[in-house]
Amino acid sequence: MQVECNWVQLGDFKLDIQQHILYCNDTELSVEPKVLQLLLYLYQQQPRYVTLQELHDNVWSDRVVSDTAVRSAIKKLRTLFNDTDLNTPQYIKSVPKRGYKLVCHIEVHPSDNQEQAMPVKSEAESKAFHTIAVNRTGLRQWTPWYYIALAVVILMITLSIFSAKQLISKAIPSENIIGLTSVSPFPGEKFTLEVSSDDKLIAFTGKLASEQDNQVYLLDKQSGQVSQLTYDASNATFLSFAKNNSQIIYTDLIAGACSLKRVYLDGQKSELTPLLTSFHFIGDVHIGQAEDEVIVLLAKTLTDTPMYYRLNLDSLALSLLLSTSNTGENFLMAKLSPDKQKIAAIKELNNKQIELSVIDLTSKRQLLNKVLPHSTPRLDWKSDTELLLLYPNKLVLLDLTSQTEETLLVDAESRFSWLSASKNKLTLLQQDLSRKTQFYVEESLEPAQTCALDMCYQHDFLNIEGGVSSVFYADAQYKWITTKFGETNELALYDEAAHTKQAFFIGSDEIEILQYSVEQSALLVKLANRLAILRLNAAAGQDIEGQREQQQATLTYLTARHQVVSDAIFVVAEEGGYVFYGERIGGHWQIQKLDLTNMQTDVFIQDYRSIRSTRDGYVLANESGWLFTMANHQKTIMPLNKQINFTDITRWYVRGTMVLWSDFDYRFSYIHEFNLLSKQHQIRKARFYHLFPRIALSPVDNKLLYRSNTIEHNEIKELIFDTNLDK
Template sequence: MHIVVNEQNVGLEPKVFAVLLYLFDNKDRYVSVSELHDNLWNGTLVCDAAVRRCISKLRQVLSDNPKEPRFIRSTPKRGYKLVCHVNFVDEEIPVHIEALNEHTHETAKQRLSKVSYIHAKVIVACAIAIILFLGTVSVLIFVEKPEDIQIIQSLPGDKVAIAKSRTGKLAYAGSLSQKDGYQIFYASDGINTVPISSDAHFPISLSFSNDEKKLYFIDLIEGNSSLNSVSIEDQKVDVLLRDYYLISDLVNVEKDNALYFTGTKFPSEPIVLNRYDTTTKEVSPVTFSPNKELNDLQVAVSPSAEKIAVVRFDSFQNRYDIRVLDRRNNKRVFGKVLDDAVFDVQWVNENEIIYSSSLGLHKLHLINASSELVVADEKLGIFTYDQLNNSVIAIGRKKSEALYYERELPVSNFETTRILKLEDDTIQMFDSNADDARIVIIERDNVNEINKVDLQGNHSKPLYASDSQLTGLMGSGAEPIFLFLEGNQLVYLDYENSSIERITSSDIYVGDATLSNNGEYVYFTTKGENNWELVRHKVGSGENIKLLDNFKYVRTMGNRLVVVKESGEMYLLNLADNNLENLNRVAILSGNTFWDVIGNSVIWSEHDLVDVSFFQLDLSNVEQPELTKTQFSYQLVKPKFSVLKKEMKVVLRSDSGDSSELLSIPL
């Protein structure tokens, strides 16, 4: 849903728009937080922060100061009230229509019929747009995806990177099928496509050379990423830089004889922007990050080469920051913080930037720091700007069908016993206390929901909802308990009694957490001043006891804990005597992998974006633990999994295969 505010196009999440409509429908009185809960979240357990976040989003869009409100007034113990004047305008009156793309315009009745909130029927019946008058005029109008988006002819399969030269030449990287590796393809005329590199592992970013005779590309291999060039004529590959732990993006700057890339040499250091001099072959840092939680992921250079746009991700706050630097002195001259995930960024001109997010494609105006949603499509990710045609060429994801495979241990065999087809919006699945039910996390319209799904009756019961990101950690197979992160906050949910306990505050960074067998304790790790700390929390009492230092991951195994350092070394802690035993095994765990304990076995996944490996460490004999492994294609099986402890099974998510197409989007 989108509105036009002061002739600027602004996207609104459906729930935020629903709150605005509810306030409008009850504009003569104050609306309490609990009333908004009951009417807009349909009885699902949500925190007050979810409502406050919606109000905050509205105030941000309307430039409304809560201390001197012009639109939304809040009063303690009473709630919120819409205080601005509201007027009605017939559809035929042309109010600020020029602010919209002509291809997005449809009748007010059609636009408003897309609103899920039932009270919108009053407005639909009148076929009106809402106008808020107070000094300047703002119009609430829906924006649809432009109809003149063109599909560019390209090879089938999955695509991961794209580049367009100044003279219109096109190159992209992808895989034709699950069996094939990734290649770089060159299409000089848009019809004839030639593979120019067949031995790349995961070519995640491309950029043409100044003379357009070579392509620079990143080959992403965790622990051994490289910066390379490949000749378009003879397909010769030269390695420019190697042995980087990770490189995420690059851009060629013709006027500087340099490549700018975001990367890090070591896993313990943050990702920062660097400059590679193509003449001297020297590398120098451009940006600095004070800690590992702040990482520079994307980079783009303005047409004059005087400015650099950098996308920085704050993993602690779970937010993105588009920063503009003066290339001559590397000083920051502009910044905009965003709550939505940012996938890519490019320049249109010296004063405008395009970026793609989880909402779609946006244009950011540097002069007034305003942004507009150009295309509302969450499937748009990596893209490039076509200067010749003033358009964007984007990689559009085709939706794949998700299936969940229940597989019996050991992983060396992994026999499938059942296949589940859940809602496409399901992102995680966990065990529950009922034999044939699962706890699932669903992401829908930028709202995360925790539901209990009855597999036999094929119906679900909502348990909790939040506008913040929800990350499941553990579902108890014996008790009605689910452990999860809401943003950074660790939450203990008793879904039988509809009660929650917030174990940590939102300003504490939690690394991992697990439940004791009876659900009486929660063991979690948190980042202290200098290292990770393992803490035992007694549920319901608020009592916290520090157990160990230097361990980031924790799981329960009977009366013992399996603990893992950030570097991957695995240990076994006996809770009876606090004896710590080195298992002499290393597990490379990350935010995109998972691990757990089933019986006497530790199960974990690792991946390199091409293959996914599942490991099982059997600790039945601690003196001689047995390690087994199996491997799948990353395109077919995802590294995040769940376990069914009572049934001794692992649940793997398998997609029908990643597929994408190239789209041309006029600006």
């Protein structure tokens, strides 16, 4: 809590809070405005650590600056304080991965309506509770103000202990949840599930081996028997009970050829009945406001944005239920409340933020709008006023009335992926993270000379640790990797031979690696929706302990959070280096050309979203992904009659005369190779599990890098809430 005051004593310095002036021995110091603003923010946030990203967002929110600029301001502040010994800091302490905080003695001098200074102890002083005043004879004088200060300290400690106990009781589920038991003997992987309204059945989609297609299964909770309901589904994914638990509605998810189908459970009909066919995308499906309808997320064509519709199961009539308000926003999940009067929806915004909205369907009034952490949760309703948010490693209860959150369950050793809830019970999917289920594979683009199959490619498994979310080539020795720990993302340079890594960025923003330039020793990345360039110095790859974050790399943001951008590439020309990237302005895409010498940006070409350079020109992709070639100086633009996929997990490259891109339909992944000269087009196919389409192409040889998964032997678990909580 910050006390209203005129000024504060910071060690040997005085900071005038009202006039923003720093003094030393009653002498006013000359301080740059941003440096002083930095000091004020550190004071306001003490005694906690402040991250580098937080300083970007709060002190430099009015402009885009590099991490070097922020660290330079920190250095200037330390110089003012003569606090240059980082091993024994007297004013500003820094800890890698945590940030900065003030550690000096702080004494608050109240404003005129308060009578007494309130000291805030430094780290060293906080080890003792007493402050002793020494008189001329050397005796301790215990002044009345000492007892007041001591009483305040004791009161604060008591409140802290009480608050900590309250926090612990909320974080540990023992008082709120009874039991965590496995309810399914099915040994394979489960993707989604739904519990029947009478709590007798659990329907789920899954498979026993990575080579198989997802099918629909039914678990009888009383007998424990699992029945397979479908045998020829291509990729059964989302499902829901309907018609008083007599039917199961499920999506067969094949991009460009999705269908919605029905399985009867009451014995009247045994055949599968298609409800919708030939849609580009059909996703999330749940029971609707009436028993004869479901709500379903779908898009008819490639250019349509998926929206939520009501589908009448008898007439098969569709009517729009929920739409996005801005271009580029995407729904991730939505579900009706138990009373069917409200809908909770999670969507991704243009700036890659995840937003939760709750809407009253009768009045169309928005009851809640909340930005969530970057890890997208699954959601369900516990009651008409309570939402359950299931993150990868925790379960959170959100009270809509008070808009407060309570953590019910935390498990760092597991990953939660789906849930189905009722008032007093929660069924979820839980995977044990101790078993490695993903590997990284490096594969030659050229088929082996001797192979019994039509096309057989030599491959090697890379020695990369678990938990890595993406891998990208740097050079022959190093690879860039991204890793996620809870809500924290890390970008590092990985030495496979030594099995070591050097972290260059740690923060909450999702990281997408775009391109590494060996010539410029620089990496293009997207942090959330912002383009950034990470420049390495000559020390990169060396082990200079304690200097990695400050001396080995400089991060510079190229775009702001409000800009909507696609991918980016380096282009090196005789006149200098450039970054080309796509930006959507006023609903239309255009390619921007940023000069790395003066950081000035100009429009390179209109009506295109993505670009790659060739030896004598460029390959362009428009908003729909259709490819075109353009000679230097924009002399000619010719269509290639080939189309790429702009989904986040796909990639495309140009190497010499070859255009290479990845595509997928959720069942299979495809690698396309198109020769610009011969016009030959070759496609190879692999299971989506075996070849994740976020591919990387080697800059030094003819190799491809991708992720390969085995199936996850996750379990269906059941949590029973304490019914006394509702009384």
